[in-house]
Amino acid sequence: MLDLLADPWRFDLTRRAMLAVIAVSMGCGVLGVLVVWRGLSFIGDALAHCAVPGVVVGFLTRTSFEAWGVVSALLAAWGMALLARRGWLGGDASIAIVFTSAFALGLAMISATGSYLNDLTEILFGNPLAAGPVDIALSALVALWVVGVVVLLYRPLVFASFDPTAARVAGLPVGLLDAALYGLIALAVVAGVAVVGSVLVTALLIVPPAAARLLARRVWTQMAVSAGLGGLAGVLGLYASYYLRLATGGSVVLAAVALFLAALLVSPRGVLRGWARRRTPRPALAGR
Amino acid sequence: MTDAPHPAAPGTGLVIQDLSVAYDHRLVLDGVSVACAHGEILGLLGPNGAGKSTLLKAIVGLVPRAGGSIGLDGMPLGRGGAPSTRLAYVPQRHEVDWDFPLTVEDVVLLGRQGRLGLLGRPGKADRQAAHAALERLGMGPQRRALIGELSGGQQQRVFLARALAQEGDVLLLDEPLTGVDATTQAIVLDLLADLRSRGLATVLATHDLAEAARVCDRLCLLNGRVMAFGPPHEVLTTDALVRTYGSSGIGLNRDLGEEVTRATLGPALPHDAGPAGHPEHEAAPAGRHPHRRTGR
Ligand SMILES: Nc1ncnc2c1ncn2[C@@H]1O[C@H](COP(=O)(O)OP(=O)(O)OP(=O)(O)O)[C@@H](O)[C@H]1O
Ligand SMILES: [Mg+2]
Numbered sequence: 353m354l355d356l357l358a359d360p361w362r363f364d365l366t367r368r369a370m371l372a373v374i375a376v377s378m379g380c381g382v383l384g385v386l387v388v389w390r391g392l393s394f395i396g397d398a399l400a401h402c403a404v405p406g407v408v409v410g411f412l413t414r415t416s417f418e419a420w421g422v423v424s425a426l427l428a429a430w431g432m433a434l435l436a437r438r439g440w441l442g443g444d445a446s447i448a449i450v451f452t453s454a455f456a457l458g459l460a461m462i463s464a465t466g467s468y469l470n471d472l473t474e475i476l477f478g479n480p481l482a483a484g485p486v487d488i489a490l491s492a493l494v495a496l497w498v499v500g501v502v503v504l505l506y507r508p509l510v511f512a513s514f515d516p517t518a519a520r521v522a523g524l525p526v527g528l529l530d531a532a533l534y535g536l537i538a539l540a541v542v543a544g545v546a547v548v549g550s551v552l553v554t555a556l557l558i559v560p561p562a563a564a565r566l567l568a569r570r571v572w573t574q575m576a577v578s579a580g581l582g583g584l585a586g587v588l589g590l591y592a593s594y595y596l597r598l599a600t601g602g603s604v605v606l607a608a609v610a611l612f613l614a615a616l617l618v619s620p621r622g623v624l625r626g627w628a629r630r631r632t633p634r635p636a637l638a639g640r
Numbered sequence: 641m642t643d644a645p646h647p648a649a650p651g652t653g654l655v656i657q658d659l660s661v662a663y664d665h666r667l668v669l670d671g672v673s674v675a676c677a678h679g680e681i682l683g684l685l686g687p688n689g690a691g692k693s694t695l696l697k698a699i700v701g702l703v704p705r706a707g708g709s710i711g712l713d714g715m716p717l718g719r720g721g722a723p724s725t726r727l728a729y730v731p732q733r734h735e736v737d738w739d740f741p742l743t744v745e746d747v748v749l750l751g752r753q754g755r756l757g758l759l760g761r762p763g764k765a766d767r768q769a770a771h772a773a774l775e776r777l778g779m780g781p782q783r784r785a786l787i788g789e790l791s792g793g794q795q796q797r798v799f800l801a802r803a804l805a806q807e808g809d810v811l812l813l814d815e816p817l818t819g820v821d822a823t824t825q826a827i828v829l830d831l832l833a834d835l836r837s838r839g840l841a842t843v844l845a846t847h848d849l850a851e852a853a854r855v856c857d858r859l860c861l862l863n864g865r866v867m868a869f870g871p872p873h874e875v876l877t878t879d880a881l882v883r884t885y886g887s888s889g890i891g892l893n894r895d896l897g898e899e900v901t902r903a904t905l906g907p908a909l910p911h912d913a914g915p916a917g918h919p920e921h922e923a924a925p926a927g928r929h930p931h932r933r934t935g936r
Contacts, residue, residue, distance in 0.1 A: 389740055508758050511750045515736045521700045522754030522806070523724045569786060571741050 360594045372491040373586035373604060376543045377556050379495030381582030382502050383540050384561035385575045386533060390513050391443060395432070395534075396557040398451030399541040400550035402428030404458030412465060418490065422542045428454050429534035437530055487546060494543040498536050502575070509533060510571055548601035559608040560585065566612075566619035581611050652713060653677035653841045654699070654810055659708035661691070661698050667706070667864070668694050674860045674869055676841045678809065681832060683856035683872075684845040687885050690863045692845035693732050696812045699843070700729045712810065725754040728803035732814035732845070734795065738788045744798050745783040748774055751802035766805075773804035778827055793820040800828065811835060811842045817851060829855060849876070 360366040380396075387395060406424030410417025428450050435446035502509065511519040512529040520526045537557070544553035564578035588611075589604030596603070617623050654676045661669040669691045676682035684692045697703045699710055701718060710717045712726060728751075751773070752766040762770075774780050777797040782790065787798060800816060816828050832842060832855060846852050852859055853872040861867040861875055861884040868880035 389737065391737075505758060507750065507753050507756075507761070510742070510746075511753050514740050514742060514747075515734070515750070517702065517731065517735070518729075518750070518802070519753075521702065521724065521727070521729050522751075524753065524758065565741070569741055570743060570746065574741055 356595075357591075360590065366590070366594060368485065368488045369600070370587070370590050372488045373547050373590055373600070374583045375492040375495035376540070376547045377560070377582035377586040377604065377608075378579040379498040379582075380540050380544055380553075380556035381560040381564075381578035381580075382499050382575045383536055384557040384582075385564065385571060385578050386502070386509060386513055387537060387557050388561045388565070389571070390533075392447070392537070393558050394444070394554065395429075395447055395537055396541050396544070396554035397550075398432075398447045399425045399429055399538050400545050400553045401451050401458070402454040402538075403542050403545060403550065404455055405461055408458055408461045408465075412461075418487070418542060418546065421545065422539060424454065425538040425542050426535055429538035430531055433530045433534040437527060491543045491546060494539050498540050499579075501532065501536055505529065505532065506572065548604055552601045552605045555605040555608060556582065559605070559612050563608075563612040563615035566615040566622060581615075582608070585611055653680065654843070655711045656695075656699070657709050657711075659695070659698060659710065660706040661694050661703055662706045663694075663703075669698065670865045672708070672862070672866050674866060676810075676843050676858070678839045678841050679836055680857045681836055681842045681844060681855060683852035683859045684843060684862055685847070685849060685852055685859055685884070686862035686867075690884075692862055693814050695862065696729065696731075696814050696843065696845060699812060700724065700727050725806065726808045727810045727812060728806040728808035729812040730799050730803045730814060730816060732818075734799055738795070740787065742787055743784050744774065744779060744787060744790070744801075745770060747787055747798055748783075748801045748805050751805035754806065769807060770801075770805045773801040774798075776804060776831060777801045778823075793824045796820055797824060797827070800831075804831075809840055811840050813842065814845045815847065816844070817846055817848055 360370060387393065403421035403425040406420035406422070407417040409415075409424075410420035413420075431450045432443075432446045435441045435450065436443045440446075441449065508519070508524050508529055509532070511522070511524060512526045513533075516526050519529075540557070541553050544556045547553075548556060560578040560582040561574065563581050564574040568574045568577045585608035586604055588607035590600065592598055592607065593600040593603040615622070619625070656675065657673050659669055659672040660667060672691075672695060674682065684695060686692055694703060698705055699717070701724065717724070717727075748770040749762050749766065752762050752769060753760070756762060756766070771780070771783070774783050777800055779794065779797050779801055782794065787795060790798065796816065796819075800813075803811060803813075817825055820828070829851075832844070835842060836857075844852070844856065853876060856872060858870060859872050859875040860869045861880050863884045867884040868875040868877070
């Protein structure tokens, strides 16, 4: 049994993948709590697509496509923040407009250059096993940075997310805080793309926080639980992928979903409690 | 010394001069000049759409001004002026997500963040201020509840507590008495009296003429422009009310008759503990201005 658990850790390749997946899913877990409460659930998906033009530039210029991906995702994220902030558009419409135009641009660039990207599947579905030492270090750094900034700016970020008007009146730089949050999301997304691919990166940002919402009451406890669940999903997913030969992205996300379903069962407002409650007599009307 | 309603001496309290505000080029406030000294409650009255909320938003900088000036103790408000943390503001409607996983205590503690800045963390003094504010509004027992678990009136009290915890010296309240029960109303009115005696300048938008006449030191009848500004008994004339509310204003001061008389004869709130520390309670004799504060 211990051997089974230790086995994947014996190889450089899988050990690295393990660390990258854990770091990135924990970072996404922390950030995701704010993402979900801001009603930005689809931003992960959108920003992953927004990284495409950058990635194409990276391919064409034979330079780092992670770096270019970060640049284009950041620009897109700030574009979304700006559109939403000025009150021109709602948050969802801002995301949709920026994301479709960035993705269209990426597709146009691919077709114009006529180069078929062999590695496109890697972009779409991620491949942590292809991660080199530099990628690992980068992902870990990004995850650390994301968590660090969220911890450092915790209250202002929460304030600006919960009640932006009051935060503004209190003299907090709400625009800057939004830019910081969207920027962190862009970073986390690009790091996540390397691990689970652009199609599934949203899951890292959304599923663990959704599970945490069922298990914890307050923002920071939800962040802690979400980080834990994210990390756990990473580990479980990698083991599954190692032993069952599944695509890593898919198995990590499935593990996260399994944890979410478990949370649904055991949560204080969950299925089991609801079932138990129905079998006990109804409480009398609470007195004032 | 005159008995005329004193325009606040320059340099004391909140002074708004010739303020204009436009939304998309439509002028909503036109040349508004009002003032609210420390230790004074100013009531903003006017029909729906009169610009009461807009005036409060302009003071805290949520809407840009088209002209005019707003000063606090002689310092202009806005960029480079007096720090905005001195202004505590409670909006008319709270456009927040009530399901947000924050406890009552968390929300009130956010009221300290303006002082603490981006990187500051609340310390003991901040927690004490938050607790005191919650107790003051009778929300102590619910402080660990999630805000989504409260009733509407309780939620309103939490936001008042947040403003209170900020410990600013100007309080801007947009219809704090609307939609709350008698208990909450009593708590809020008691609080206002208390804050006045501690020298806060309070601006209160309300639709309750009778309550305003009782509680406020001065009233401003607003409808795009200032229709009348002064102590209640001077402001609540048929003429001014009709100018503000149109023909529906005709009966208003007759309905108010009793209250206005009471306000004229002796305010419900004690004036004796004002910032000037004037000790004797005014049993205002008829004809004498009841709201004049001596010693200033
Ligand atoms: N964001 C906005 N954009 C455009 N016009 C606005 C906006 N907010 C308010 N207005 C207009 O400004 C005018 C004043 O509105 P305001 O909210 O200040 O009135 P009010 O006196 O607070 O009314 P109420 O008693 O209903 O709260 C109204 O005619 C309203 O239509
Ligand atoms: Mg209003």
